[in-house]
Amino acid sequence: MPRKNYICNPKPVFNPPKNGKKRSNFICYAMKKALEIDVARSTLNKTLLAIDPKTGNILPRFRRLNEHRACAMRAIVLAMLYYYNINSRLVEASVEKLSDECGLSTFSKSGNKSITRTSRLISKFLEPMGFVICKRKKTESNSNYVPKKIFLTPNFFMLLHISQSQIKQYFLKQKKILNILKIEKKGGAFFDMKNISQLDEKFARRKILNALINHYTADELAIIGPQGLKKKIDIEYGKLCKLYKKKY
Structure with missing residues (x-):
């Protein structure tokens, strides 16, 4: 496959559910900021040190955002905000749901779904950069750990130029x-x-x-x-x- 075509859906967009409940004023405000600001090209993406979430050590070799991952990040940030519970700081949606509604899920010829593009964005970029914290659960079938809960951090809102004092005011x-x-x-x-x-x-x-x-x-x-x-x-x-x- 030619290099330029190796990504399915190179321009993902978050499509919220049609019957979704009305979001709070704060979430609407944050989503508006996410649309106005290019979160994928924030200076934070260059200045923050990437930390291994397992060991707490700085990652000396770390893959920054290419254009395809940048597009995915723009969509995922909106999706995470849409499902964000400001009281618990939890994103109330699974990785699969986020992936589906951003158009990032892919299907093989045999019909098997893959959410790898989304899970890697979270575990290989958003989490090491400190934008999210993931709590994982060990699966029964193998030794892999899958993100079960995603929490947004102050760094995440810094991407949107929203300070902690603004959140406290809310x-x-x-x-x-x-x-x-x-x-x-x-x-x-x-x-x-x-x-x-x-x-x-x-x-x-x-x-x-x-x-x-x-x-x-x-x-x-x-x-x-x-x-x-x-x-x-x-x-x-x-x-x-x-x-x-x-x-x-």
């Missing part, structure tokens, strides 16, 4: 949102509103109204009155809109 913002969205009722129950961006104004206001009605007694509602109740709804709804209109 957590603080989420905490503020939860304080607004959760109105404590008597008995220790909570009201949780869905992401305001997914709700129309009438539905959101009705949800807030129901929460307030459940929160106060009949006597307290009588004292507050219709105008006072409307004012409380306006205040809570305004806080929600203000928080979600802020660009991360």
Whole structure:
């Protein structure tokens, strides 16, 4: 096979599932940054030392990104972000799923699937460079170790020019949102509103109204009155809109 044709799908692209749930504001922001910045040509790829994840030693001979692996990295970074859980720092997708949705999986003439292109990118580049940490599990059939869990590191977000302080700010913002969205009722129950961006104004206001009605007694509602109740709804709804209109 000619050298220029030795790679199947030389221009892989991440295609998220059509019925996938809405991602958080932070993930949308990070994915937007990944599209704007060429992560495969980041200066980090040249300046960071490659470390053997098994021994912790510096790898004196280390293969940098050629164009085909660079294309694969651009797609995989988006896929990892899409499935990233910011609380656990875990990529909630298998290597096979990442490979399939980036168009990096290949099939032999006999129909056997190979995800080697993706697994090698992870184990031979992303992991030694410190962009991800992999936890492996020994297979029962042989002595090979396969990545079972992938965690994104601060270095990964440095590729996107996202600092740890920005991530902490996101957590603080989420905490503020939860304080607004959760109105404590008597008995220790909570009201949780869905992401305001997914709700129309009438539905959101009705949800807030129901929460307030459940929160106060009949006597307290009588004292507050219709105008006072409307004012409380306006205040809570305004806080929600203000928080979600802020660009991360």
